[in-house]
Amino acid sequence: MTESFGEALRRLRGGRSVRDVARLASCGKSHVSDLELGKRRPTRALAAALDAALGADGELIALADVRPGLDPLAQADALQRGLHEALAAGPLTGTSLDEVDYTVARHGRATRHRPEVRLLPELLADFGDLRLMLTGRQSAPVRKRLLIATARMAGLMALTLLKMKDDRSRAWWRTGRAAAAAAEDRATLSWMYAQEAYQLYYSGDLAGAVELAGRAQALAGGLPCAGPALAAPLEARAHALLGRPEETALALAAAETALGRLPAEERTESAFGYSESQLRFHIGNALTHLGITRRAREEQDRALELYPTADHTDRALIRLDQAMCLAADGDTAAAASHATNVIVDLTPEHRSPLIIFRARDVAVKVPEARAVSEVRVLREVLALPAGERDNGHSGDHPGDRGGR
Numbered sequence: 084m085t086e087s088f089g090e091a092l093r094r095l096r097g098g099r100s101v102r103d104v105a106r107l108a109s110c111g112k113s114h115v116s117d118l119e120l121g122k123r124r125p126t127r128a129l130a131a132a133l134d135a136a137l138g139a140d141g142e143l144i145a146l147a148d149v150r151p152g153l154d155p156l157a158q159a160d161a162l163q164r165g166l167h168e169a170l171a172a173g174p175l176t177g178t179s180l181d182e183v184d185y186t187v188a189r190h191g192r193a194t195r196h197r198p199e200v201r202l203l204p205e206l207l208a209d210f211g212d213l214r215l216m217l218t219g220r221q222s223a224p225v226r227k228r229l230l231i232a233t234a235r236m237a238g239l240m241a242l243t244l245l246k247m248k249d250d251r252s253r254a255w256w257r258t259g260r261a262a263a264a265a266a267e268d269r270a271t272l273s274w275m276y277a278q279e280a281y282q283l284y285y286s287g288d289l290a291g292a293v294e295l296a297g298r299a300q301a302l303a304g305g306l307p308c309a310g311p312a313l314a315a316p317l318e319a320r321a322h323a324l325l326g327r328p329e330e331t332a333l334a335l336a337a338a339e340t341a342l343g344r345l346p347a348e349e350r351t352e353s354a355f356g357y358s359e360s361q362l363r364f365h366i367g368n369a370l371t372h373l374g375i376t377r378r379a380r381e382e383q384d385r386a387l388e389l390y391p392t393a394d395h396t397d398r399a400l401i402r403l404d405q406a407m408c409l410a411a412d413g414d415t416a417a418a419a420s421h422a423t424n425v426i427v428d429l430t431p432e433h434r435s436p437l438i439i440f441r442a443r444d445v446a447v448k449v450p451e452a453r454a455v456s457e458v459r460v461l462r463e464v465l466a467l468p469a470g471e472r473d474n475g476h477s478g479d480h481p482g483d484r485g486g487r
Contacts, residue, residue, distance in 0.1 A: 086146070087121065087146070087149070088118065088121075088124075088125055088130075088143065088146045088147065088149065089118055089119045089120060089121045091142055091143060091146055092115070092118055092119050092133065092143065093119050095133075095137045095139050095142065095143070096119075096137065099137075101115045101116055101119075104133070104136055104137065107136035107137075108129065108132040108133045108135075108136040109132060110129060110132070114129075115133075124147075125143070125147050126147070127144060127147050130143040130144040130146070130147040131143075131144050175216060175219075175221065175225055175229075180225065180228050180229075183213070183216070183228070183229070183232050184228070184232065186209055187209075187232050187235050187236055187239075188353070188355065190202070190205065190206060190209070190236070190239050190354075191235070191239065191353040191354040191355040191356075192351075192352065192353045192354075193205075194239065194242060194243070194353070194354040195352045195353065195354075195391075195393070195394045195396075195397075196391075196393040196394055196395065198432040198433055198435075199243045199246045199247050199435065200247070200432065201432070202239075202243055203240075203243050203244075203247075206236065206239055206240055206243060209236065210236055210240065213229065213232060213233055213236060216229055217229055217230075217233065227266045227267075227268070230262045230263070230265050230266035230268075231262070231263070231266045231268050231271050233258075233259075233262040234259045234260070234262035234263035234266065234268070234271050234272075234275060235259075235271065235274075235355065237255045237256075237258045237259030237262060237275075238255070238256075238259045238274065238275055238278050238354070239354060240252075240255045241253075241255035241256050241259065241278070241279070241282070242278060242281075242354060245281065245282055245285065246396075246435055246436070246437055247435075247436070248436045252282060253282060256275065256278075256279040256282060259275045260272065260275050260276070260279075263275050269302050269303065269304070269306060270303065270306050270308040270309075270310060272302055272310075273299045273300070273302040273303040273306070273308060273309075273310025273311065273314075274299070274308070274309050274310045274313065274355065275299075276295050276296075276298045276299035276302060276310065276314070277295075277296065277299035277309070277310045277311070277313035277314035277317065278313065278354075279295055280292045280293075280295035280296045280299065280314060280317050280318075281317060283295060284317060284320070284321055285437075289321040289324055289325055292317060292318070292321045293318050293321050293322065295314075296314040296315065296317050296318035296321070296334075297314075297318065299311065299313070299314035300314050300315060300318075300337070300341075307344040307345055307346060308345070308349065309345065309349050309355060309356050309357050311337070311341040312338065312341040312342050312345050312349075312357035312362075313357055314341075315334050315335070315337040315338035315340075315341050316334070316335070316338040316361070316362060316365035316366070316369070317365070318334040318337075319331045319332075319334035319335045319338060319365070319366075319369045320365060320368055320369045320372065322334055322369075323368075323369040323370070323372035323373050324372050326373075328373055331369055331373065335366055335369060338362055338365070338366075339362070341357075342357060342358075342359065342362050345357060352391060352394065358389070359389055360386055360389035360390045360397075361386075361397070363382045363383075363385045363386035363389060364382075364383075364386040364390070364397055364400070364401050364404075366382045367379045367380075367381075367382030367383040367386060367401065367404055368400075368404055370382060371404045371407050371408055371411075374411055376408040376411055376412055379404065379408050380405065380408055383401050383404055383405050383408075386401050387401055387402075395429060395433040396433070396435060396437070396438065399425050399428075399429060399433075399438050399441075400437070400438065400441060402421065402424075402425045403422060403425055403438070403441045403442055403444075403445060405421060406418045406419075406421040406422040406425070406442075406445045407444065407445055407448070409421060410445055410448045411448075415455055415457070415458060416455050416456075416457040416458070417457075418445055418448075419445065419446070419455070419457035419458040419460070419461040420457045420460075420461075422442045422445040422446070422461050423457070423460055423461045423464050425438070425442060426438070426439070426442055426464050426465070427464065439465065442461070442464075442465055443465055445461070446458065446461050446462055446465060
């Protein structure tokens with residue numbers, strides 16, 4: 084049978100007076116007595132203070148949520164939560180830190196295949212553990228590793244919310260940058276700015292996206308890290324949407340160089356790395372915006388050869404770029420049919436707002452007079468009003484899009 088909070092408190096107090104324990108925990112003597120008699124329930128903050136006062140290594144916080152009379156399974160849940168928090172708040176070993184790094188890296192890989200609605204709860208749970216770890220007294224090296232992990236997790240939170248069209252992503256960029264700056268880690272801060280540039284890009288602030296992409300590259304300096312490899316292609320895509328072919332070419336050349344300098348372990352399918360498959364996708368996307376369809380198709384075909392089949396989002400976006408090229412070349416029916424197939428081939432949980440709005444770009448590029456049956460089918464699939472017209476926005480442009 085699980086020991087109650089009051090029983091555990093009496094056992095741990097031992098021969099010490101209630102007054103002494105109350106003084107050490109900064110609470111009233113009667114409060115401690117009421118806790119021992121079960122007349123009051125402890126807050127987690129008070130349980131943690133009593134743990135510290137009695138040198139109890141998290142025993143009391145583990146019992147703070149366990150209430151007499153609860154269903155046994157509910158008691159088990161409460162006990163598990165308390166134990167987990169006590170362990171997370173305790174001293175960290177080298178193995179503990181390795182587990183933190185592995186968890187963050189695993190989430191980074193999961194962004195390439197896991198739907199956002201499933202990834203978000205997992206991020207929140209692990210972020211709660213990180214918060215507890217940061218509140219403990221840690222050595223400077225341990226704290227730095229935790230801050231870097233926090234910055235990366237904040238970036239993942241922001242990217243996930245961005246793909247879900249939730250503007251709370253903006254606050255998470257600030258948190259991530261603050262953590263990376265506190266850790267004095269230029270590579271992580273560069274990565275944060277490169278990823279945040281996407282927020283501005285997808286909200287239509289192309290000049291702002293170019294600025295942050297430049298900031299990411301400048302922060303990295305000569306470091307061979309993921310920040311410049313992510314930032315340069317994004318800068319190229321923004322220039323392409325602004326109709327700047329020369330600036331686009333320069334940024335794409337910088338992207339090729341950055342990828343070539345990237346260590347092998349960072350050329351990976353992860354939010355924390357960058358790969359040739361992504362570069363081919365992004366080059367093709369920039370060329371699509373510039374209307375250079377033949378070269379764009381070559382890059383798209385190569386990207387699809389390289390991408391793993393599990394990466395539903397980027398593969399769908401590449402195929403929608405192919406549809407945009409068909410539309411630009413005047414093959415209306417083929418463009419609409421191709422875009423329709425992209426949508427229906429995806430399971431509902433992978434039909435993110437980004438993909439739907441990119442497919443709508445294909446639909447609204449087709450003049451109404453040329454709305455052949457394939458276009459009508461696409462509009463029906465997207466539930467797009469028949470009279471909606473192109474509003475002058477290109478491809479991966481403003482407002483409604485999240486993430487790639």
